[in-house]
Amino acid sequence: MKKLGFLFLMLIILVSCKQEATNTKLSGPVFGTMYSVIYDSEVNYQPQFDSLFAVINSSMSTYISDSDISKLNRNETVSVDDHFLNVFNNAKTIYHATNGAFDPTIGAVVNAWDFGPEGKIMALDSLKIDSLMLGVGFNKVSIKNNTIIKPASTFIDFNAIAKGYGVDVIGLFLESKNVKNYLVEIGGEIRTRGTNIEKQSSWKVGVEMPHFDGEQSILNAISLKNESMATSGTYRKFKIDDQGNRYSHIIDTKTGYPSKTNLLSISVIAENCMIADAYATAFKAMGIEKVEEFLKAHPELKVFLIFENDLNEFETVSINGFPEN
Secondary structure, eight states: OHHHHHHHHHHHHHHHHHHHOOOEEEEEEETTEEEEEEESOSSOOHHHHHHHHHHHHHHHOTTSTTSHHHHHHTTOOOBOOHHHHHHHHHHHHHHHHTTTSSOTTBHHHHHHTTOSTTOOOTTOOHHHHHHHHTTOOGGGOEEETTEEEOOTTOBOOOHHHHHHHHHHHHHHHHHHTTOOSEEEEETTEEEEESOBTTTTBOEEEEEEOOOTTSOOOEEEEEEESSOEEEEEESSSSEEEOTTOOEEESSBOTTTSSBOOOSEEEEEEEESSHHHHHHHHHHHHHHOHHHHHHHHHTOTTOEEEEEEEOTTSOEEEEEETTOOOO
């Protein structure tokens, strides 16, 4: 009886310890959206997160007039920081890999279509678009001794990669503090490591069903472990002209016009969120066939596509082992 009593007591202790496992959860506004961080530590890292966000904004926010990137876009001489260099170099790699489908110099054209921070160009026509496109081409931009060299007309915009980079920065900070289990999310871009200790399971994240009316619902819930996911789509951020045509916020880097494909949502799983973020944007402009062909040579990228068929019905495609649940 004593032995059984001891075992029963040990079981109670183990169950109690399991129930007491809790995560710290922090959230707030950043980069024009919201962030959420869940991690396995009792330390409140809110001040450190805020400081890191401020540094990234100061480096790459086109919405802040005295940021480094805003100064560069005014053709002022700036010595950029390591955050800028990291994003610049990765953006250049993805620019070449996608044959220019991902191009951070499309920013002036994005602004012209009223999807960016600079405001809308009234009476936009083909002549104005052609003029703006003269400054487009990331191959025209180089870096030397932390100084960016670019044509005066070129406008650089890292918004399609910087949010994912911000997710990675917070994740790497937590890892530097020996936090092994966490989920970082900024505006739907996600990075995970380890497991959710509260639920004793892998991190569960949702893939949204496209809704043009602003409604939110989950199409699929998947597990992520030591992976990142980013999603790009047209079902939330779009404009409708006087004729009722819907324009995507993803601008075709070859034409200067909003992307016209039947793709509604692209979710990309990669090792880090910066890469996932950039490819999710590039794939939106490439279209289904080019994406499928590209991914044959890139098995490290797992991709989930939601598109509208000829009957105006939603269809989905999972590529390279994107998890079904």
